[in-house]
Amino acid sequence: MNILVINCGSSSLKFQLINTDSEEVIAKGLCERIGIDGSRIVYSPAGGEKQIKESDMPTHTEAIKLVINALTNSQTGVVKSLDEIGAIGHRLVHGGEKFAFSTIINDEVIKAVEECNELAPLHNPANLIGVAACRELMPNTPQVGVFDTAFHQTMPEEAYLYGLPYEYYEKYKIRRYGFHGTSHSYVSERAAKLMQVPYEASKIIVCHLGNGASVTAVKNGKSIDTSMGLTPLEGLVMGTRSGDLDPAIIEFIAQKENKTLAEVLQILNKKSGVLGLSGGFTSDFRDLEEASAAGKQNAIRTINVFAYRVAKYIGAYTAAMNGVDGICFTAGVGENSHTVRTKVCEYLGYLGVTIDEEKNAVRGEEIIISTPDSKTKVMVIPTNEELAIAREALALVNANR
């Protein structure tokens, strides 16, 4: 079956058409600047040339129309008609406590996801606009929602509760939810295979280090703790997000800089993390690595803070699971930056970790980078959220036939 995977943001839409028999990507692309001047679609059919076309996209409906036209185009398309697309899998960010699993999307599900909107005001409404556009244009094609939060619904309450008045959890559902669940689930399962241990009897720590970053403790195939919280602001130092900090800092900055709460939160989300620590230099690790090799202090300190925070979480999650069999690095930084991997692993001597530097020099390849005698295995496992979404969609469509 061909499954169209859609990841819809407020002004962008990424798509991949995946053949679930071969698990190959048949075509992929991106619609950018939806609702803004200069919108364009980038379309890459497998084995064909990448095409970029400027086209008006006042709303996501026009964007999906352009995606459908590109996929079915008689010259450069990859399917003859929409009948060759068996299902659509949507990445949905926040499913709150309502969704511990992926689900076939119907009116009831849409209402329940809308009720989670206040927990992810930037993401969920955009995701739902994509769902509505697909339902309008492909009303007979089953649509499946795959939630970023679902995998973490197995966290026990000691991991998900904050030290706040309990009534806030009862009244407002303020608790830790976690994100990147599709990635953590996919990577941890691959890791168990690579280590040749049963997933249901394994202790794995996944470090998803991208522009957004999180660490998850996966015990016996289930997430038992993760570093992101009610929102994706908690946890690691990220591209532009601060991660963990003393909450009193928020009022302190507001007073010192004469800013509103919303303005301070904007700083914590958009101007902090790697970008902030490097003195506004960059949020991209490629630039940081280059500058650090050239001896630039702002780059060196930023990489040091980033790596230290990752190592701290690995320590915490080793304690939470009473041990660890394997540690995985994934996503843009985790898959590509051997500097970050090396720095993190320098803290892991107590776990008997030794790294094979030749293997650690790889980029974006599934590989064990620890030496054969390393007590804990360390791996690089490229994530593939789109494939994981397509697999979920296929399983649900088959189960509901």
Ligand code: AMP
């Ligand atoms: P993601 O959010 O997973 O797409 O990761 C994006 C981030 O990965 C970028 O902002 C970079 O910091 C980092 N990245 C991507 N490619 C490389 C590379 N070749 N070397 C180091 N970092 C990289």
